[in-house]
Amino acid sequence: MTCVSEAHVGLIRVLTTDDEETLGAHGRVLEAAFPWMRTISRCIPDQPQGIFDDNTEQLAVPKIIRLAEEMADGLDALAITCAADPGLVEVRKVVSIPVVGAGSSGAAVAAAQGNRVAVLGLEGAVPRPIKSILGRRFLNFYSVPGMRTACDLLSGQGKQAVVDVARQALKDGADVILFGCCAMSSMGLxxxxxxxxxxxVVDPVVAAGAMLWEAIRSWRA
Amino acid sequence: MTCVSEAHVGLIRVLTTDDEETLGAHGRVLEAAFPWMRTISRCIPDQPQGIFDDNTEQLAVPKIIRLAEEMADGLDALAITCAADPGLVEVRKVVSIPVVGAGSSGAAVAAAQGNRVAVLGLEGAVPRPIKSILGRRFLNFYSVPGMRTACDLLSGQGKQAVVDVARQALKDGADVILFGCCAMSSMGLxxxxxxxxxxxVVDPVVAAGAMLWEAIRSWRA
Known part of the structure; x- marks a missing residue:
């Protein structure tokens, strides 16, 4: 056993909820993976369906920036735990601690683990930062039928549907599976x-943790 | 303080050396960054200048595969600590533990930390896996004048030259700096x-550690 100092990380959730269990889901995933991380989760207001298209993403960005400014003080780092990395570039400009997004982190970790990455996600398109980082390592996007928002996935019917699309991805030759939606992290899939x-199987929230650790360690060094 | 189980990681060095200090340089970098990692380093034979062009890379690959097969037993994971990721695809086919390369790991971490990544390296071209993962996040490649092989860098004259090219990269608008040569890790730059x-500033050996941790944790889960 080796002992390490704790790191305090703020998680920005893009799904509005007043349920503590739901709000803390990504924090629990992260603390299980990195036992020395202490997380504080907060969510943006008035988006109970989260982000699931360009419009809901644009609506969210100013709220994410505001929340980041409120949270940054006293934390070692921030993570925006949404696969679209909404507001990532903007938040980096307004806070002075490391900031990572789950989308680019997940894609980055997946790109380092193999060559044919299957992205599993909600109905719609593959999140932009994921496509951009995977480049030619992008095998295909597998949307889970009938799942348009994170809430649909969390309703409980999503689990078997995700397993089914993962099986198809493997048949198509995937050598890495990446969750292109952070609700799959919350589901513990x-x-x-x-x-x-x-x-x-790369969980974008855990991947964000790996990127945070690199950043926090660098800043402390 | 939080305590975590140790992980045992094998490092494949592509620079032939019988000097324990040189051989262990990447292991020391990794153990400093991830105190719960225990590293074992071994190097390929008969390449005292390491890998610095296509020819020396092709020469190295079969030696790397052989070394990986010898080392894998009893380890949690392997890392090939060269920015060109030589033999990475081949080694993954012959061992049953996670394997990462410093090049793709470094590029992946850099891609998750910013948008305009400057790659610093030896004279010659940017290593292929780095260019491939960075995609449009690749700002430019800055070769350190007069440095053709890792040995040139390690000779001690390289440090100021690296600082000078880094300054140029910042002037050009870099928002992340990535070492495109693992000798820069050894130098503690x-x-x-x-x-x-x-x-x-992303050190590819440390980045490989972050990717290893994600992989080891996943495999244990």
């Missing part, structure tokens, strides 16, 4: 899929 | 450059 798949 | 630069 990664351990389940790893048992099914036999290839690395 | 990252902390020095961070003081100079005020932007994230």
């Amino acid at each position: 990664a351990p389940l899929l790893r048992l099914e798949c036999g290839v690395p | 990252a902390p020095l450059l961070r003081l100079e630069c005020g932007v994230p």
Whole structure:
């Protein structure tokens, strides 16, 4: 056993909720993966369906910037735990601590783990930062039928549907599976899929944790 | 303080050396960044100048595969600590533990930390896996004048030359600096450059550690 100093990380959730269990879901995933991280989660207001298209993303960005400014003081780093990285560039301009997004972090970790990355996500398009980082490592986007928003996935019917699309991705030759929606992190799907798949399954929230650790460690050094 | 289980990681060095100090340089960088990692370093034979062009890379690949097969037993993961990721795809086919390369890991971490990544390296071209992952985040490649091989850098004259090219990269608008040569890790240049630069400085060996941690944690989960 080796002991390390704690790091205090703020998580910006883009799904409005007053349910503590839901709000803390990404924080629990992150603290399980990195036991020395202490997380504080807060969510943007008035978007109970989260971000699921360009319009809801544009609506969210100014709220994310405001929340980041409120949270930054006293924290080691911030993470925007949404696969679209909404507001990432803007938030980096207004706070003086490291900031990562779950989308680019997830894609980055996936790109380092293999060559044919299947992205699993909600109905619609693959999030831009993921496509941009994966480049030619992008195999295909597999949308989960009938799941348009994070709330649809969290309703509980999503789990088997995600397993089914993951199986299809493997048939198509995927050597890495990446969640292109952070609701899959909240569902705790990664351990389940790893048992099914036999290839690395990248959870974007955990990936953001790996990127945060690199950044926090650098800033402290 | 939080305590975590140790992970045992094998490092494949592509620079032939019988000097323990040189051989262990990347392991020391990694253990400083991730105190719960225990590293074992071994190097390929008969390449005292390391890898610095296509020819020396092709020569190295079969040696890297052989070394990986010898080392894998009893380890949690392997890292090939060269920015060209030589043999990465091949090694993944022959061992059953996670394998990462410093090049793709460094590029991946850099891509998650900013949008205009300057790559600092030896004279010659930017390593392929780095260019491929950075995509449009690639700002420019800055070769250090007079430095053709890792040995030139390690000779001690390289430090000021690296600082000079980093300054040029910042003038050109870089918001992240990535070492495109693992000899810069051995030189312990990252902390020095961070003081100079005020932007994230990504050390590919440390980045490989972050990717290893994600992979080891996943495989254990």
